[in-house]
Every structure is written in C-alpha cells, then in structure tokens.
Amino acid sequence: MKLFSYVLNFLIPLLYLALVYVYYTLFSGKKKRLLKKTTPMLILLILIHLTEIITRHLVLNTMPLSTTHDAFSFLAFAILLVYAIIELSLNNRASGIFILAFAFLISLIASFFPSWESETNELLLKSSFALHASMAIIGYTALSLSAIYALMYIIQNRNMKKLKFGLMFTQLPALNYLETMSIRSVLIGIILLGLGILHGHFQAKELLGEFWPVDIKVIVMDIVWLVYFCSYLLMRLKKWGGLWMAYLSLSGFFILVVGGILTIYITESFHKFY
Amino acid sequence: MENQAQIFIIGISHTTAPVEIREQVALNTDEQKELIGVLLQQFEIDGCMVISTCNRTEVYISSEDFNNKTEGIRNRLNTFKNCNHFTNPQYAYFLQGTEAIKHFFKVISGMDSLIIGETQITSQVKECYNLAHKVNGTDTWLNKLINYGLQAEKKVRSETFLNNGAVSISYAGVELARKLFNKLETKSALLIGAGETGELAARHFADKGVKNIHIVNRTLKKAVDLAKKFGGNAHPLEELAEILPKVDIVISATSSDTFVVTKQIMQTVVKQRQNTPLFLIDLAIPRDIDPQISSLNGIFLYNIDNLHQIVQMNIEKRKSEIPKSIKIIDNFVVEFYKWISTNSIAYYIIKIRNHFEKLRQAELKRLKKRLPENGFGEIDYLTQSIVNKIIHQHIVSLKNSVGDPTRYQQHIDFVNNLYQLEEKK
Structure with missing residues (x-):
C-alpha cells in the first residue's frame, strides 16, 4: 500500500503535466479533435488523485489534510475538481491551460514533501x-x-x-x-x-x-x-x-x-x- | 447496380472564370431540373446532379462509359445556356475519378469557396442534391458521393478551424465585441449615422441578440426609418452625450468631417459609467471617434483598419488549416474508393466465375462422350473444385488491393486483359 502511494506521489505531477500539455495543444489551436477528449482525461486524473488521497489516509491512519504534502496535494486536487466543474458546466476550455498549470505546480510542490509521518x-x-x-x-x-x-x-x-x-x-x-x-x-x-x-x-x-x-x-x-x-x-x-x-x-x-x-x-x- | 461507373464533373467556378461568365452559366432550379432530364435522356448516363451557386456551376455525372460522351455533354451544356463557355478550356474544367471525388469533397467542405471555410455551400449542395433526387437524377454512386461528402465536411468542421473567425469587416466587429462581453443578448447598442455601412454592422449585432438598439443621426427622419427596421429608438445627434452612458456598444459610420465623439464628451461619459466597459467601432473615413479616447479607462475603441487586421488574421488562420483538411478529405476519397471497389469486386467475381464456368462446361461437354458414365460425376466435382480454387485466388487478391485505388485498378485491368471480360459483356 505504501509503495503504491509512493509511486502515485511521483506519478501525479507527471499526469498533471501531461494534462497541461493537452490543454496547451488545444490552446495553440493545433488539435481541435482533442476538444472532446479533455473531460474524460480530467475525470481520470480526478480519480487517480482521489485514490492517492485515500491511500495516504489509509496508510497514515490520520486526517487527510494534516501534513504539508497532504495540504498541497488536496489544494491541487480541489483546483482540478473545481476546474472540471467549470469546464463541464460552461463548456469553456480556454482557461484550462492557466488553471491546470497552476494545479500542476501545486502538485509538484506536494511531491517534494513526501512525509510518511502523521x-x-x-x-x-x-x-x-x-x-x-x-x-x-x-x-x-x-x-x-x-x-x-x-x-x-x-x-x-x-x-x-x-x-x-x-x-x-x-x-x-x-x-x-x-x-x-x-x-x-x-x-x-x-x-x-x-x-x-x-x-x-x-x-x-x-x-x-x-x-x-x-x-x-x-x-x-x-x-x-x-x-x-x-x-x-x-x-x-x-x-x-x-x-x-x-x-x-x-x-x-x-x-x-x-x-x-x-x-x-x-x-x-x-x-x-x- | 451499375458497375464500373465513374463520376465526372464539368464545371465553371470562381477559380477559372470571372463573374460575367459565371452569371451567364448559372442555372435556376427549373433549369437544373430540365437539364438533368435532358442529359439523362440524351446521353444514357446513370446519374446527374447540378450545383449552381453564385461562385460555380458544376454538372456531376455518373456513367459507366464517359469517354465518348463528354464532348457531347459539353456541347449540350453550351446549347442549353446559349454560350460556348463549357467547351472553352480557359473557363471550363473536366474532372474524373479520384480528382472529381476529391474536388466534390473540397466543394462541400467550403475549401474551394471564394471565402475559404464558408458554411453556406454545404446547404447549397444539399439543396442541389435534393433537387436532382426529386427528378430521379441521382443513382447509387451520386447518393453515396453525397453521403461521403457530408461525412467529410462534418469531420473537417469538427477537427479543423477552417470555418472559425469572422471574414467580413462588419462581422469582425461582432467578434471583437464578444471578446469584451460574452453575452451580447443583455447589451444595448448605439448606431451613430443611418447609412448602409452602419446598418449592416448593426444588423450583425441584432442577429447576435442585441435587442436594445438606439440610432442617432443628424437627420432624425432617417434615424426613425432605420429604427423601425430594428425595433429600436431614434434620437437626434444632439442627444448623443445623453445616450452614450446608457449603452454598451457604439457603432459609428457617419460622413462627418470632424469627430462626432470627442475626448471631451467621453471623459464625462466615463465618469458617469463608473468603470462599466464601453465598446466602440468606428467604421467611418474620416474617423468619427477621437482615437485619443482609447486611453481612457474601460474604453475599447477600434477602427476599420483594426477590423481589417482581424479579418486578415482569420483568413490566414483558415488557410493554414487547409493541409489538415486535405488530409481528412484524402482519407474520405480512399474510403469512397473502398466502397466503389467492394461493390465492383462482386461484379468481377461473377464475370470471372462465368468465364471459368463456360470453359469448364465446354470442356466437360467435349469430353463427356469419351469419359466413363459412372465416373463423370466425380470429374464434374473435381473440375468445379479446381475452378473454385482459381477464383478464390482472384477474390483474395482483389480484396487485398481495395484500399489502394491504383493497385486495384491495375489488378482490374490485368484481369480484364487476361480473360477479355469487358469484350464479352
């Protein structure tokens, strides 16, 4: 379980980066066909990140927001979640590159504090x-x-x-x-x-x-x-x-x-x- | 189903002929119906469809054999329109096979239009097709062609930016305004001047949902007349300063030699508006609005050059999407050929089978007297089995070449020459 959580800790910033790249290609007007694929990608990342949060909670057996890593990780997750809601409700992807780039930075900061002590x-x-x-x-x-x-x-x-x-x-x-x-x-x-x-x-x-x-x-x-x-x-x-x-x-x-x-x-x- | 049918096009468009020629060869709906009937009857063709818009007149024909018909059809078109343009290589073009299919897909997707990416052509083509269908002018090939064409068009529009962005000056104003206000329906507009330019621009805003339109003009009567068209309010020019704080969009197009909207007026207006943004487009030459006001907070002013800049940018963007669109269209041409080939395969298989069956029957007939009667059934079975095995090789080989039009055609030609299938038809 700990190993799984450890792997996710490093994988999540990479996945955020990949998503930022997808939004960049959309923003630059290169691939219009990606338009329909962003929402499933967002949902997938939400699920993966949620798994990481739950796994840490189970491993540490404590409140999910009690360490610096958890706080930053949850902040990135919350930004991702709010953005997904905005995209789904307003069908506007133009702000994605900006918001998700920020979420990526936060998740990157979180990955630098992989504390295992609650x-x-x-x-x-x-x-x-x-x-x-x-x-x-x-x-x-x-x-x-x-x-x-x-x-x-x-x-x-x-x-x-x-x-x-x-x-x-x-x-x-x-x-x-x-x-x-x-x-x-x-x-x-x-x-x-x-x-x-x-x-x-x-x-x-x-x-x-x-x-x-x-x-x-x-x-x-x-x-x-x-x-x-x-x-x-x-x-x-x-x-x-x-x-x-x-x-x-x-x-x-x-x-x-x-x-x-x-x-x-x-x-x-x-x-x-x- | 007809087999070996080919699609070919005889056309005159904006790429080959000036407007004076295009207007001479344009066909109204009655003429289209009549022409389809005439061509179907006179030339023994399988299908015919006519696309006639302000930018093109194209006759689409599907026929098994076209080599000895094209000249006759072109001459008939000349007679029909009482001109000689359809035989003039300077204006008229003749396309066949892959070229014709690709051209049609480009036409329906707006890639061959005067304004690249325009969407009107798709509905125009649909109307022409429906008309041809009504008079029994379309056959399986043309039906399938329109089917694939619409699929190609949909994919081009959804996967490229070919039809994005305004390409007319007056619409560019609307596009700019939408970068300031995401919902124009709740906004009000002011039109300064009651001329045609301003009216056209105001019409675009009204079409996008701007409901409350004020018109200010030096001659009140003209403003009143125009206001009736938009269901708006007319005001004399003297009331300009009172209306400016109440509106969100200003379109100015007067013939005034001096500024109608001065910095002095706008300074007061800005104070009254309390930071509410104001969008102004100045379509007049000489300009109506003092350019210095753009430095004021919340003021977004654009002149005709700025709008032209947007139009140029959008045209360039559309042009840059052409290679991507061509790729999509090429795929659909291949798909269409696959469909044609798959349908033709059945025809050739029957032909080959008949050829071998005739050979087999002839040989069996010749040998029947020399063969023992009780063993004839087994020999019949054996020869049947050999023929099936030979035909199987042809089926496999033909099917493998379906995706490659050149290879497929080579194969068909080879089979035709080898077994003399066409001569026997």
Whole structure:
C-alpha cells in the first residue's frame, strides 16, 4: 500500500503535466479533435488523485489534510475538481491551460514533501480539524482561481487595448466573463476561508484555551483574509473596474503564497503552537 | 447496380472564370431540373446532379462509359445556356475519378469557396442534391458521393478551424465585441449615422441578440426609418452625450468631417459609467471617434483598419488549416474508393466465375462422350473444385488491393486483359 502511494506521489505531477500539455495543444489551436477528449482525461486524473488521497489516509491512519504534502496535494486536487466543474458546466476550455498549470505546480510542490509521518499534535488529530482544513483549502482554491482569472483578465485587457490580436486574444474568454469569474471566486474564497479561520479559532479556544493562539500561520492567514475582505468591500462600495480588481486579486494571492511559504519554513509542521 | 461507373464533373467556378461568365452559366432550379432530364435522356448516363451557386456551376455525372460522351455533354451544356463557355478550356474544367471525388469533397467542405471555410455551400449542395433526387437524377454512386461528402465536411468542421473567425469587416466587429462581453443578448447598442455601412454592422449585432438598439443621426427622419427596421429608438445627434452612458456598444459610420465623439464628451461619459466597459467601432473615413479616447479607462475603441487586421488574421488562420483538411478529405476519397471497389469486386467475381464456368462446361461437354458414365460425376466435382480454387485466388487478391485505388485498378485491368471480360459483356 505504501509503495503504491509512493509511486502515485511521483506519478501525479507527471499526469498533471501531461494534462497541461493537452490543454496547451488545444490552446495553440493545433488539435481541435482533442476538444472532446479533455473531460474524460480530467475525470481520470480526478480519480487517480482521489485514490492517492485515500491511500495516504489509509496508510497514515490520520486526517487527510494534516501534513504539508497532504495540504498541497488536496489544494491541487480541489483546483482540478473545481476546474472540471467549470469546464463541464460552461463548456469553456480556454482557461484550462492557466488553471491546470497552476494545479500542476501545486502538485509538484506536494511531491517534494513526501512525509510518511502523521501529525501528532492533539489539535490536528481532532476529527473537526478536517472541517476546518477542508474549508480553508477550498477557500485557498477559490482565491487561487480568482488570481488565475485575474491574470487572464489582465492579459486579455492588454490584448484588447494594445490591439494584439494573436493567439492569446483568440483563445482567452471574454473580459467580462473573466471579471465575473474572478470576483465570484474571491467572494467564495472570502466566505470559506473566513469560516475555516473562524472554526480554527474556536478549536484553539476549546483545546488551548485561547481564541488567538500565537501561531505564525494563524496570524498570516488572519491578515491575508482581512486584506481580501477589505478589498472586496472597497471594490463594491467604490465600484472599481475589472482591472483594479484583477490587480488586487493578484496582489492578495501573492501575499497568500508568500505567507504560506514563509510559514512552512518558519514552522516545523503545518501549524506550530508554542 | 451499375458497375464500373465513374463520376465526372464539368464545371465553371470562381477559380477559372470571372463573374460575367459565371452569371451567364448559372442555372435556376427549373433549369437544373430540365437539364438533368435532358442529359439523362440524351446521353444514357446513370446519374446527374447540378450545383449552381453564385461562385460555380458544376454538372456531376455518373456513367459507366464517359469517354465518348463528354464532348457531347459539353456541347449540350453550351446549347442549353446559349454560350460556348463549357467547351472553352480557359473557363471550363473536366474532372474524373479520384480528382472529381476529391474536388466534390473540397466543394462541400467550403475549401474551394471564394471565402475559404464558408458554411453556406454545404446547404447549397444539399439543396442541389435534393433537387436532382426529386427528378430521379441521382443513382447509387451520386447518393453515396453525397453521403461521403457530408461525412467529410462534418469531420473537417469538427477537427479543423477552417470555418472559425469572422471574414467580413462588419462581422469582425461582432467578434471583437464578444471578446469584451460574452453575452451580447443583455447589451444595448448605439448606431451613430443611418447609412448602409452602419446598418449592416448593426444588423450583425441584432442577429447576435442585441435587442436594445438606439440610432442617432443628424437627420432624425432617417434615424426613425432605420429604427423601425430594428425595433429600436431614434434620437437626434444632439442627444448623443445623453445616450452614450446608457449603452454598451457604439457603432459609428457617419460622413462627418470632424469627430462626432470627442475626448471631451467621453471623459464625462466615463465618469458617469463608473468603470462599466464601453465598446466602440468606428467604421467611418474620416474617423468619427477621437482615437485619443482609447486611453481612457474601460474604453475599447477600434477602427476599420483594426477590423481589417482581424479579418486578415482569420483568413490566414483558415488557410493554414487547409493541409489538415486535405488530409481528412484524402482519407474520405480512399474510403469512397473502398466502397466503389467492394461493390465492383462482386461484379468481377461473377464475370470471372462465368468465364471459368463456360470453359469448364465446354470442356466437360467435349469430353463427356469419351469419359466413363459412372465416373463423370466425380470429374464434374473435381473440375468445379479446381475452378473454385482459381477464383478464390482472384477474390483474395482483389480484396487485398481495395484500399489502394491504383493497385486495384491495375489488378482490374490485368484481369480484364487476361480473360477479355469487358469484350464479352
């Protein structure tokens, strides 16, 4: 079982890369006949990745999101899943190359942390941790997607303003679609990450006796969430345009990634409570 | 079923003849019906179909023997249209066999059209086929040809980008707008000027679902008349600044010498719109919209050159898809030949069998008197068995060559020469 999981750990980034290549060929307008084959490929990868998540859960006999590998792996999986839903519901594959390339990077990061030791922290062993972690990860997924849509918005806006009618212009979706998707994803991200953070605080209060534990990850996430929340409110109140919102979303995501990477290096585990 | 039938085409198209010639040889539906009847009756052909569009007039004929009929048919076509273009090698072309089939597949897929990849030709060919079918002009070969042609066309459209992208200036505007708004149905448009150019562009937007169309013109009456066509609202030019904040798409095509939409007007409009994007296309020369406004936030302005750039890009893209489309079509030509060959095999097998059976019967008849009566049945069985074995070799060999039209034809020719099958027919 462990060997099987180990093989999957290295195989999954390769499969993501292969899928990215398929979407690249579609994006470059080389093989139109691949259009009908992407959905089965997506479903297959979802099933393989799900197998990896379940296998690790069975091997480690612990919550599936308790290690750095599991958290990143689940994030990649969630992005893949959300993208599959978008593709199936909107029948639009133009954003696939961007979103799946990002999912590939996340899965690659996950494969660099093939930890086989489950977390022993009491907090992480609680079953309610799964709820907190799931909400937070889905929140991250939504914010990641928002940033990808924002990036596509910036590119397409530039194409349209600077009259660059090349491949990118042809393949990328309409500006207002990208704007809507980016804003919608931000909203979902703010709500779910907010609920996840709140749930985490209540758990800390219950187990550690303090609502605001001294944990670098908690502090960073609270700040990031606040930045997103305030930006969203300002955007709504001031009626900022799509370009402004796109830059804000990208900046927020940059802080989120940098904050996440910093906490991984500063702390020895997913959370470090002193 | 007819055997050894060949398909051949006599045609005049935009690739060989100018419009003055094409219009002389064009056939309306009544003429098509009449011509099919005349050719079927006069030339003992198996099938006939006429494709007549503004870019081509082509007569498709299926017949076992065409070598001594083509000149007669061409002359008859000349008489029918009272011209001499069908015998003029400068304008008319004659295609047969693989060339004819490939040409038809290219025509039906839009590859031979004036605007590469246009989709209208497919329905035009279908209509012509239905007409020929109605007057009993089509035979098995033409029926199968259209069948394979439609399959080829479907595959070309689904697997290549041959028909993607706008190839007219006015439609390129719609394509650009759809890169800003994914749903045009919820958007409103403003047409500045009530001329033909603007109307054509506005028509494309209306066709794509833009419902709320405003028309602004210096002469209000013209705006009112045009507004009636679109079910929109007419306004005098003085109201332009009031309408601009309310619309999403602006099409301008006036004959004004100065800018109709100035930067000053647009600065106020942008403030009022609160970052809502505005899409503008300026089809006028000299331009109606100050190009400086494109630097304003949320403003997307395009002129006729920009639209032309998109059209050129799309045409180039379509052209680049031709090799891919040709590959698909070549496969269908092979498939069609396989079908023809499979059907012809049965014909040749019967011919070969008859040939050997006659030989066998003749030899048996000759030897019957010299053979003992009680052993004749066994000799009959033996000769039958030998003939079957010889024929079996031919069947295997013919079937193996089905996928390769050249090899198949060589084989048929060889068999024909060896056993003199055609002469005996």
